[in-house]
Amino acid sequence: MHTALKALQLKARHQVYTLLSGHNLSKLHGEGYDFSELREYQVGDDIRKINWTISAKLGRPYIKELHANRELSVVVAAFMDASLYFGSGNAKQKKLTEVATILGYAAQQNNDLFTGVHYTQKQSHATPPTKQLYHIEQFSQTLYSASVLNTTLDHNAAIQDLFKRLHKPSLLFILSDFLEEMDLSLLSQKHEVIAVILRDREEEVPKKLGEVTLSHPQDGKKMDTYFGQRSIERYLTKLKENDERLGEHFAHYDIRSVKIFTDDEAVSKLVGLFV
Template sequence: MIKFKTKKRIFSLLQGRNLSRFKGEGLDFREFREYSFNEDAKKIDWKISAKINKPLVKEYDEERELRIILCIYATPSLYFGIDLLKSEYIQNLIEILGIEAVKEDNKIQTVILKQEPMIFKPTKNIKTHIAFTRKLGEIDFFNVQKGDLKILNRFKKSLLVLIGDFFEEIDLSYLKHETFVIIIRDIYEENPPFRGDITLLDPNSKQDVNINFSEFDAKRIKKHIEEIDKKNYIHFKKLKIPFTKIYTNENPIPKLIRLFK
């Protein structure tokens, strides 16, 4: 299994963006301190104060970490790859993104969006996150059925990283999250190298298809994908959603750094 490494912090580049509404809203108790006469008396903890016969108030630290959701938009077409399956590449990508997020003191949550979604608990522990990513290797992407993106609105407003191959038009207009899109492709999907009589496995019908693949067929597939991409790109730009396309033969780090800049 390939491993991605980076010396640069990925999510720290987001600090210039207005992300305060996606940070933790809770308060962590730090300590008791003595009440000052010019403070609001409502802050006094009367129960503790009565025990020691001295007015005390609680001191809190505001949660500052970002809430980050890493979501795989699962489709059967992720079970494809000449040298490496897209699903395997995404597993590695999820791992490095989660590790970097936790290193920067953020809380990470992984979601595999399929008909019966897999939702892992939020964590700030690298070992726990890696254990979650290992479970991605157990998913039968070839037989997966697509889930409903609207489920993501059940979560608190977060920084959402949506990952998939997106071979269809997708509507993200109803999502309430600060969304980033990562498109994962095998380079041969857009530029098929094979010609002549071949047998292909249709990931949707799960049937072998015997075809005579010509130069015309290759150009038609490429044009079809370009049209879908163009429509999605226009949609993303209209919603001001940052996006990038990464091929499975690439080191993703440079594009990730630009994406979250």
């Protein structure tokens, strides 16, 4: 195993067994988790249980009834392509691996079923639902070693595939940099979805570079340009528009999110989800 990957896993395990001790993953969901039935809304029902998608289709309010769950299904889905290839030492991909590994260890410590799913342009990979450290660490290694340069992921196809794969309502973490639009509404109908946004600080606070040759990570095309203040302003305008649409989408479908930068201590950001 790669020495740097082993160090990452040891750090993640130490953080889970110390800093996350007592922060149970089950705190991320409400009264129950296993889907029971849809029934028409009655006076006195909790309006937070209303399924707005079904209600809109049927023309009157319906709510989702849930069984109290006994065992939580935790799914970590990593959406990976060349947009992760940013920062010194491929930092975004390493941070994604670290976050996935922390979540896997946290599920295992809590005695919950863990499933890791990984999408790239060329392949998809999934662990079996597991409580074994072996499968979690194999998933971690797959993410760490995935070749993403010069690749483009079809996010819609990946989401459709993920929806078909996951039969049991789950606590579903989507790991991506979310620099492209992703419609998670389908997944949110069946699962509790949490978006983990992986970014490098220089993506949000870019520096003036002057005359520079830029290489597109997805197709390898090069462009000679001048990257100055005007370029930065145009870029930040588009990034702000992207993130505002993203925030509106999450709010509409009750998707929680957390942003983790490559220089963050990931576990401190994740702890906020468990309290």
